[in-house]
Amino acid sequence: MLQKLIKLPGVLITAHQAFATQEALTNIAEATFYNINCWQNNQESKNELTLELVG
16 A cells, blocks of 8 residues: 555655654653553553453
8 A cells, every 4th residue: 555655646655753752752651651550560551452442
């Protein structure tokens, strides 16, 4: 699919850089440590994906 898009004359593909902001990186770090702490303490994480959320 990507190869087809690249060949089209009216298509410009750019990288997504929003994750690289200070706020986003802080949020990612906080969520990561929160999830590790939940796992370590055998607690359910509010960020855990469940079948209900995915399906």
